[in-house]
Amino acid sequence: MNNTKQHFPQHGVTVDAVVLGYNGEALQIVLVKRAIEPYKGAWALPGGFVLANESLEDAVKRELQEEAGLAELYLEQLYTFGDVGRDPRGRIISCAYYGLVRPGSHPVMSGSDASQARWFDVSALPTLAFDHARVVRVALERLRAKISYAPVGFELLPERFTLSHLQRLYEAILDRPLDKRNFRKRFLGLGILKELDERETGVAHRAAQFYQFDVKRYRQLAATGFGMKLV
Amino acid sequence: MNNTKQHFPQHGVTVDAVVLGYNGEALQIVLVKRAIEPYKGAWALPGGFVLANESLEDAVKRELQEEAGLAELYLEQLYTFGDVGRDPRGRIISCAYYGLVRPGSHPVMSGSDASQARWFDVSALPTLAFDHARVVRVALERLRAKISYAPVGFELLPERFTLSHLQRLYEAILDRPLDKRNFRKRFLGLGILKELDERETGVAHRAAQFYQFDVKRYRQLAATGFGMKLV
DNA sequence: TCAAAAGTGTTAACCATACACCCATGC
DNA sequence: GCATGGGTGTATGGTTAACACTTTTGA
Numbered sequence: 001m002n003n004t005k006q007h008f009p010q011h012g013v014t015v016d017a018v019v020l021g022y023n024g025e026a027l028q029i030v031l032v033k034r035a036i037e038p039y040k041g042a043w044a045l046p047g048g049f050v051l052a053n054e055s056l057e058d059a060v061k062r063e064l065q066e067e068a069g070l071a072e073l074y075l076e077q078l079y080t081f082g083d084v085g086r087d088p089r090g091r092i093i094s095c096a097y098y099g100l101v102r103p104g105s106h107p108v109m110s111g112s113d114a115s116q117a118r119w120f121d122v123s124a125l126p127t128l129a130f131d132h133a134r135v136v137r138v139a140l141e142r143l144r145a146k147i148s149y150a151p152v153g154f155e156l157l158p159e160r161f162t163l164s165h166l167q168r169l170y171e172a173i174l175d176r177p178l179d180k181r182n183f184r185k186r187f188l189g190l191g192i193l194k195e196l197d198e199r200e201t202g203v204a205h206r207a208a209q210f211y212q213f214d215v216k217r218y219r220q221l222a223a224t225g226f227g228m229k230l231v
Numbered sequence: 232m233n234n235t236k237q238h239f240p241q242h243g244v245t246v247d248a249v250v251l252g253y254n255g256e257a258l259q260i261v262l263v264k265r266a267i268e269p270y271k272g273a274w275a276l277p278g279g280f281v282l283a284n285e286s287l288e289d290a291v292k293r294e295l296q297e298e299a300g301l302a303e304l305y306l307e308q309l310y311t312f313g314d315v316g317r318d319p320r321g322r323i324i325s326c327a328y329y330g331l332v333r334p335g336s337h338p339v340m341s342g343s344d345a346s347q348a349r350w351f352d353v354s355a356l357p358t359l360a361f362d363h364a365r366v367v368r369v370a371l372e373r374l375r376a377k378i379s380y381a382p383v384g385f386e387l388l389p390e391r392f393t394l395s396h397l398q399r400l401y402e403a404i405l406d407r408p409l410d411k412r413n414f415r416k417r418f419l420g421l422g423i424l425k426e427l428d429e430r431e432t433g434v435a436h437r438a439a440q441f442y443q444f445d446v447k448r449y450r451q452l453a454a455t456g457f458g459m460k461l462v
Numbered sequence: 463t464c465a466a467a468a469g470t471g472t473t474a475a476c477c478a479t480a481c482a483c484c485c486a487t488g489c
Numbered sequence: 490g491c492a493t494g495g496g497t498g499t500a501t502g503g504t505t506a507a508c509a510c511t512t513t514t515g516a
Contacts, residue, residue: 008280010241013313013324049239052322056313080311080326082244082287091283093244095311095324164495181497182479205494206486229477395468412470413506436467437513460504 012092015060016047016132018078018139019070019099022156024165026121027172029136030108031128032067033116038088039129045136046070046117047094060097068108068117074100074155079138086131094130098139100155147173148231151192154213160196162208163187170231178231186230192218243323246291247278247363249309249370250301250330253387255396257352258403260367261339262359263298264347269319270360276367277301277348278325291328299348300340305331305386310369317362325361329370331386378404379462382423385444391427393439394418401462409462417461423449 019030031043046067050059057075064070075097082093108117120126122140125133146152153169167183187193194214199207222228250261262274277298281290288306295301306328313324339348351357353371356364377383384400398414418424425445430438453459 008243008320008323009282011244011281011283012239013242013244050242050313050324051240052242053315055315056311056324077310079308080287082281082326084284084286089239092239093281093287093324093326095313162495179480180495181481184496185498186478200487200495202488203494204488204492206496208495393468410506410508411468412508415469416471417505431468431514433515434467435465435515437469439468 012087012090013050014047014087014092014094015050015056015063015097016045016094016135017060017064017075017097017099018045018136019064019068019073019101020122020139020143020156021101021103021119022169022172023103023119024168025172026123027140028119029122029125030068030070030117031120031126034129042129043120043126044129045096045132050095056095057097060095060099064099070099070101070108074152078135078142081131081135083131094135096135096139098142100143100152102156103158144173149228151213151218151228151230153230157213160198160210160212162200162210164208166211174231183231190221190228190230192221243318243321244281245278245318245323245325246281246287246294246328247276247325247366248291248295248306248328248330249276249367250295250299250304250332251353251370251374251387252332252334252350253400253403254334254350255399256403257354258371259350260353260356261299261301261348262351262357265360273360274351274357275360276327276363278327281326287326288328291326291330295330301330301332301336303336305383309366309373312362312366314362325366327366327370329373331374331383333387334389375404380459382444382449382459382461384461388444391429391441391443393431393441394424395439397442405462414462421452421459421461423452 021028021030030046032046034040034042034044046064047060048063048067050056054062056077060075061071064073076099078096078098080093080095084091086092086094108119122136125136127133128136143152147170153166153173156169157165163184166187167178167180170183171178192214193211196210196212198210200210201207252259252261261277263277265271265273265275277295278291279294279298281287285293287308291306292302295304307330309327309329311324311326315322317323317325339350353367356367358364359367374383378401384397384404387400388396394415397418398409398411401414402409423445424442427441427443429441431441432438
């Protein structure tokens with residue numbers, strides 16, 4: 001920390017992360033049970049104070065590692081909440097991020113100042129500490145808005161997935177059914193899916209084709225300014 | 232300020248505002264010439280430290296009033312810049328806002344810690360202090376993205392305007408020509424323009440019809456979740 | 463009467479939507 | 490052989506995009 005005397009007002013600054021995942025059925029969020037006051041025992045978003053020598057993004061990555069064992073995830077800044085009185089400890093400003101993780105990378109275990117960390121279905125969240133319910137709401141709105149023009153959905157799926165997996169994910173996020181034929185037409189037409197030499201096995205129905213998100217192709221298309229209307 | 236000892240790391244937090252205006256020809260930004268170090272004499276975005284008892288939005292409104300005499304403008308949070316080393320005074324986090332003002336409400340005069348404030352065409356900005364050039368870039372991207380699905384353009388025009396004014400504004404922001412007939416069809420079809428009983432006077436060509444943005448009607452439409460594809 | 467910008471419709475291409483049946487597989 | 494989900498095409502209506510001339514006004 002910086003110990004020199006500063007000549008300007010200073011405030012506590014936290015980062016908080018809405019980490020979203022998808023288990024094949026429902027959208028989920030990582031919450032941690034607070035081990036210390038305030039809101040001791042309540043569920044909250046993972047996060048904590050920004051230290052003197054780290055950027056906001058470094059801070060949120062460190063907290064996610066410490067509190068939930070999460071690393072290497074898609075992260076994006078969401079909004080900064082700075083109302084006076086949003087934290088009982090004093091004037092604390094929170095810069096919120098949202099993150100997306102693939103099912104594989106889910107250790108989600110406890111850390112230093114949080115006694116537990118676990119996934120909750122977004123449709124069944126407990127009461128949250130601070131103004132975190134509001135933060136979650138903003139994050140879900142943002143994801144819903146973003147998914148229809150940017151391929152962020154792939155950050156929630158395993159490397160290999162079927163078109164039905166992708167469609168079910170979109171339906172879970174948008175909370176409405178989508179037409180199968182139109183959905184397939186659109187995604188295959190976009191040219192950002194790479195067909196793999198693999199199909200499902202051991203399923204009691206016709207085995208589905210596996211695909212992979214073609215990042216390189218997507219970047220080419222995005223660079224030429226194509227309008228990615230996904231749904 | 233809060234004088235009690237705090238048990239968590241603290242940082243300076245500033246707000247900075249990209250205030251955009253439109254003079255009928257070009258998009259413009261308010262800049263202030265810094266009267267104090269660091270970057271004394273350089274042009275910078277209006278802004279300053281957040282005090283202990285004000286929200287971020289209160290802080291940015293206060294700074295805009297003090298430094299540029301601006302009040303009552305459309306304001307929206309843009310992004311929070313928190314890299315270590317972005318400010319030579321130490322670890323300072325900046326929450327940036329962008330604002331839109333109508334030509335009428337342009338006092339833009341000097342205040343306490345800024346010796347001058349004035350408008351610059353966005354296409355001819357001087358070298359800016361801190362990382363403010365980056366902040367401006369982010370703000371312009373945001374405005375360009377936003378204008379195509381939300382009627383923020385009206386915040387940059389006088390109460391009464393012609394369809395040609397509106398079109399020229401869109402062309403200035405998007406930096407490309409738009410088709411006159413299609414532009415008119417779309418905006419008139421949207422039903423968010425109120426035709427006034429006034430026309431231009433003293434112009435050396437057919438006098439244009441004046442319109443007004445119909446906020447009430449817009450809110451009705453927005454509430455029923457209509458997709459406002461504007462351009 | 464000229465210059466300058468306002469105002470006005472139609473057509474063709476494209477895109478979004480709605481919709482139903484056969485196929486492959488495991489049990 | 491049946492239950493389960495995978496995979497496929499077409500027709501229709503709506504939306505977007507391209508395009509040029511007449512009108513009004515002041516100088």
